[in-house]
Amino acid sequence: MTLSLALTLIGLVLTCAVIQRVAGMGLGIVFAPYAVVLIGAHEGIMLANFLGGLVPIVMLPRIWSQIEWDKVLWLGLPAIAVMPGAAWLSSVSPPAPLYLVVASLVLLSLVISVLLARVDTTVDGRSPQVVTGVGIGLGTVLGGVGGPAATVYAVLSRWPALPMVATLQPLWILVSAVSFGSKWAWDDGQLPDLPGWVWLAMIASVVISVWLGELLQKRLREHGIQRLVIVLGFLGALLSLATGLRLLLG
Numbered sequence: 001m002t003l004s005l006a007l008t009l010i011g012l013v014l015t016c017a018v019i020q021r022v023a024g025m026g027l028g029i030v031f032a033p034y035a036v037v038l039i040g041a042h043e044g045i046m047l048a049n050f051l052g053g054l055v056p057i058v059m060l061p062r063i064w065s066q067i068e069w070d071k072v073l074w075l076g077l078p079a080i081a082v083m084p085g086a087a088w089l090s091s092v093s094p095p096a097p098l099y100l101v102v103a104s105l106v107l108l109s110l111v112i113s114v115l116l117a118r119v120d121t122t123v124d125g126r127s128p129q130v131v132t133g134v135g136i137g138l139g140t141v142l143g144g145v146g147g148p149a150a151t152v153y154a155v156l157s158r159w160p161a162l163p164m165v166a167t168l169q170p171l172w173i174l175v176s177a178v179s180f181g182s183k184w185a186w187d188d189g190q191l192p193d194l195p196g197w198v199w200l201a202m203i204a205s206v207v208i209s210v211w212l213g214e215l216l217q218k219r220l221r222e223h224g225i226q227r228l229v230i231v232l233g234f235l236g237a238l239l240s241l242a243t244g245l246r247l248l249l250g
């Protein structure tokens with residue numbers, strides 16, 4: 001691995017981890033598509049799953065009191081239920097079509113959710129949570145991007161920003177661990193072979209990101225955080241679409 005590639009990867013981890021502390025998601029939206037380009041599809045997604053569980057663990061002590069555990073349950077269980085099957089599908093299917101399908105569905109859902117939000121429509125309850133969980137599980141395994149599905153639910157349910165940020169963290173721990181294990185079992189997935197100092201730098205970036213993210217979050221109003229979540233949802237879907245097209249066209 002070249003020095004420039006290593007520094008780019010470390011900078012990407014720091015940036016995405018800061019975004020995750022502010023908006024509740026970052027590793028599951030922005031990191032994976034870039035990691036796929038930098039180090040390859042399988043290893044990029046495996047690294048995204050690994051970091052997607054590590055960053056929330058570091059965050060948990062700071063946000064524990066605001067976690068809505070019933071939503072963790074109703075979002076998490078459906079996600080877990082579909083992940084082994086999705087891992088098998090990813091092991092037998094070329095990655096490009098999967099990226100394109102996931103990205104297209106997410107973009108359509110985001111557009112619909114934003115339009116509904118403009119007419120003061122609120123969609124919440126167990127059924128939307130289950131559907132969101134399925135979307136998170138499929139997106140996490142197939143493309144390393146479970147965040148956009150959570151964005152759709154956050155917009156439609158008008159989820160307050162701070163409880164949303166807190167509640168998503170144990171959910172990311174859960175789905176990242178299951179995705180990592182499923183892909184390891186079905187697809188013989190493995191973490192990238194990175195130098196030791198790169199691993200240490202990435203872990204240090206995760207720790208530093210909690211402090212930096214809190215400073216930034218205090219400067220943003222709730223409406224600003226909600227807008228950031230929507231922007232991240234679209235960005236993640238577009239990045240996945242671009243990744244699928246790049247893989248398809250070679």
